[in-house]
Structure formats: structure tokens, C-alpha cells
Amino acid sequence: xxxxxxxxxxFNVPExxxxxxxxxxxxxxxxxxxxxxxxxxxxxxxxxxxxxSGNEDGRFTAQLNRASQYISLLIRDSKLSDSATYLCVVxxxxxxxxxxxxxxxxxxx
Amino acid sequence: xxxxxxxxxxxxxxMTNKKSLKCEQHLGHNAMYWYKQSAKKPLELMFVYxxxxxxxxxxxxSRFSPECPNSSHLFLHLHTxxxxxxxxxxxxxxxxPQGDGYNEQFFGPGTRLTVL
Numbered sequence: 001x002x003x004x005x006x007x008x009x010x011f012n013v014p015e016x017x018x019x020x021x022x023x024x025x026x027x028x029x030x031x032x033x034x035x036x037x038x039x040x041x042x043x044x045x046x047x048x049x050x051x052x053s054g055n056e057d058g059r060f061t062a063q064l065n066r067a068s069q070y071i072s073l074l075i076r077d078s079k080l081s082d083s084a085t086y087l088c089v090v091x092x093x094x095x096x097x098x099x100x101x102x103x104x105x106x107x108x109x
Numbered sequence: 110x111x112x113x114x115x116x117x118x119x120x121x122x123x124m125t126n127k128k129s130l131k132c133e134q135h136l137g138h139n140a141m142y143w144y145k146q147s148a149k150k151p152l153e154l155m156f157v158y159x160x161x162x163x164x165x166x167x168x169x170x171s172r173f174s175p176e177c178p179n180s181s182h183l184f185l186h187l188h189t190x191x192x193x194x195x196x197x198x199x200x201x202x203x204x205x206p207q208g209d210g211y212n213e214q215f216f217g218p219g220t221r222l223t224v225l
Binding site: 004032034041042043044045046049087089091096097099100101102 | 150151152154157165167197199212213214215216217218219221
């Protein structure tokens with residue numbers, strides 16, 4: 001099993017739709033979790049950290065399920081500008097953050 | 110300048126050339142990282158520096174040589190590269206290198222390297 005797994009997609013959704021991505025991780029000792037967004041040919045940028053109790057930032061909601069070892073990202077009311085690749089990042093206590101391959105989202109008119 | 114900057118943004122080099130990539134962070138962070146991103150692959154961590162000391166070398170070939178003269182600057186020296194080394198090289202920084210706490214990384218824009 002890969003350390004961090006994501007469905008590469010692409011997820012192709014219309015504007016206004018709600019879309020959800022999951023990311024599974026294999027290391028039960030993982031301590032911190034993040035979602036990054038990467039636009040084509042650009043660097044990854046932090047979208048949001050994922051807290052144990054779940055957290056929301058506008059149209060974006062992140063959840064952590066430690067028992068099943070996955071995190072999720074929910075995007076409500078999708079905008080064209082949400083089109084990007086969403087990277088899941090998991091960190092344990094070591095120096096090495098582990099990135100997933102990313103999930104591609106395409107929002108169309 | 111703010112954030113993390115990288116130069117050059119694009120680099121084309123032959124297999125016998127020697128070149129260096131530069132990264133600078135203006136965030137007061139103590140940890141810096143080099144990543145390689147190839148097409149259709151996840152980000153690959155290459156090196157981690159904490160307070161100018163290398164703390165992680167992720168089985169990277171010796172043709173890549175990092176240097177961290179201070180906590181704000183990071184270099185990646187390149188020599189006798191191969192065409193398969195062509196990729197986007199990203200620098201990142203974070204407050205500390207440890208995985209505990211919400212220690213997010215901030216990335217530079219990357220150097221797109223092409224090896225002929």
C-alpha cells in the first residue's frame with residue numbers, strides 16, 4: 001500500500017456543484033495533515049490544514065478520520081477558478097512530509 | 110521580496126555543464142527543502158535542512174549537491190546531469206522541520222530544468 005493515496009481523477013464537474021476528494025494514508029502515527037492546491041505549471045500552495053475536529057474555510061471543508069486513516073476535502077458551490085490539482089500531504093514526527101499524487105479537478109461552465 | 114524566491118526560473122543545460130539553483134526565503138523559517146516534480150509523478154523530497162544542517166538526504170544521486178550557507182539561503186549544485194533529471198525543482202521552507210504541529214511548508218515558484 002502506498003503511503004499516501006489519492007484518486008488522480010480528473011473530476012469533471014459543472015459550476016455550482018459540490019465535489020469531494022478523499023486521501024488515504026498508511027502510517028497510523030501520522031500527526032499532521034494538509035491540503036495543497038497546485039495550478040498548472042505553478043508551485044503548490046497551502047489550501048488548508050486538517051484538524052482532528054474538522055475545519056471549514058468558506059466553501060472548503062476538511063475532515064480527518066483517524067480510525068479509517070483518511071482525510072477528505074469538500075468543495076461546495078464550485079467555481080471555474082477551483083480548477084487545479086489538489087495535493088494531500090501527511091506528516092509524521094519525522095522530517096519527511098509525504099505528498100500524494102494529487103487529484104485533478106476541472107470545473108466547467 | 111516576500112515568501113520564497115527561486116532563481117533561475119528556467120534553465121537549459123547540457124549533460125556536461127555545471128549549474129546551480131538558488132532559493133531564498135524571507136519568512137524567518139528554520140527549515141528548507143528541495144523537491145523534484147516530474148510529470149505525472151508525486152513530489153519527491155530530495156533534501157531537508159534544519160538550521161543549515163542537512164537532516165535528510167533522500168537517496169539522491171551525487172550529481173545533485175545541496176548547500177545551505179545560512180537559514181535563509183539554499184542552493185542545489187548540478188553537474189553531469191542526465192536527461193531524466195529534467196523536471197521542476199521546487200524549494201520550500203517551514204518554521205521547523207519536524208512533523209509535529211501544523212508546520213506547513215511554503216513553496217517557491219520552482220526552476221524548470223531541461224537537460225539536453
